[in-house]
Amino acid sequence: MEVKDFDYELPEELIAQDPLEDRSSSRLMVLSKDNGEIAHRHFYDICNYLKAGDCLVINNTKVIPARIFGVKEGSGAHLEFLLLKRGENDCWETLVKPGKKAKIGTKIVFGDGSLKGEIVDIIEEGNRIIKFEYDGIFEEILDKLGQMPLPPYITHKLKDKNRYQTVYAKYDGSAAAPTAGLHFTKELIEKIKNMGVEVAEVTLHVGLGTFRPVKVDNVLEHHMHSEFYQINQSEADKINKAKRNGGRIIAVGTTSTRTLESAADENGFLTEKSGWTDIFIYPGYNFKIIDCLITNFHLPKSTLVMLVSALAGREQVLKAYGEAVKEKYRFFSFGDAMFITNDMSEKKLDN
Incomplete structure (x- = not known):
């Protein structure tokens, strides 16, 4: 299986640079994972495809303003740091640019x-461990000095940094947003709950894997960066109950998917669990727990396109992406959404 098999042509003007004013008014492509059937809707129509007894699983991680800029003591050279993983004693794993100026002993x-x-x-490839010194509360200092770590294809600073957070973000720790969740409003979440759909929360702090391109030709040679996840017993119980009662487990985003698939036992059930995962999902993977997926449109040749292809089939996914390009959908973090489902029947709800 080669990385080039997951490539597609994307006109640059379809890369969304800004979020829509109304989160839920983005477009929604509904894709049958069984036969590739496609429907074009808006995200607020997601309710029409959900049923009482389903369980929607969201990632409640919160993005920290993880991009900080410093100067090297002595030379005054400028360095950019992206905070990836918190260690002990005020140490962080970071991605540094330019890495060649960040030798051991360098003070910033x-x-x-x-x-x-x-x-x-x-560590590797520009990764460094930095030990910080400060007076006060680190998070407050970071909030003043840091910027939201937007992906490199977004070319300007965000006006409102809260637009790179989901409305249900709770726990600090991510270097990138779980972007499928950006389409939800608090009102839409409440509407979904009132339908009898359970909403369960998990946590996965998104790290370097989001920024790391696949540099090998053979998919099997790619190694994912590990990320911390946590599932509380109360949320595991919600998901297990839905599964036992025949409800669908619908992951919101690839981060929720990786969390669930990392934590589930062979029968697709969960217990309270936390740890680090470097799970890599690509075609041939047998899903243990999720049935459906809400996700965005991802970068060509990325591990995320591979994950989506594992669920819906590579040819069907690439055909759907071609349709999205033709219909001028907006792509990537601030772009439109896709719902990969096993049931294309649509039930119109009263607003």
Whole structure:
């Protein structure tokens, strides 16, 4: 299986640069994972495809302003850091640009000097461990100095940084948003709950894997970066109950999918669990727990296109992506959504 098998042509003008004013008014492509049938809707129509007894699983991680800029003590050289993973004793794994200027022992000053750091270890490909020094509360300092870590294909700073958060974000820790969740409003979530659909929360802190391109030709040679996840017993119980009663488990985003598939036992059930996952899902994978997926349109040749292809079939997914290009859907983080489902029947609901 080669990476080029997951490539497609995307005109640059279809890469969404800004979020829509109304989150739920983005377009929604509904795709049958069984036969490739396609319907074109808007995201607020998602309710028409959900049924009482289904369980919607959302990722409640919160993006931290993880991009910070500093200057090297002595030379004044500028360095950019992306905080990826919190360690012990104020140490963080970071992605540094330019990495060649960040040797062990390098000292960096951030902002007005309220935050300082020293490179204490080198990992790989520009990754460094930095130990921070500061007075006060780290999160408050980061909130003043940091920027939202938007993907490289978004070319300008976000006006409202809350638009790179889901409305249900709770727990700090992500270097990127779980973007499928950006389409939900609080009102839409309430409407879904009132239909008799259970909403369960899991946590996966999105890390370097989101930013790392696949650099190998053979899919099987790619290694995913590990990310921390957590599922509480109360949420596991909701998901298990829905599954036992014949309801569908519908993951909101590839991050929720990876969490569920990492934590589920061989029978597709969950218990309270936390840990690190580097699960890599590509065609041939047998899903243990999820039935359907709400997701965005992903980068060509990315691990996310591979995950979606594992659920709905590579040829059907690439055909659907071609249809999305033809219909001028908006792509990537601030783009439109896709619902991969096993039931294309639509029930019109009263608003």
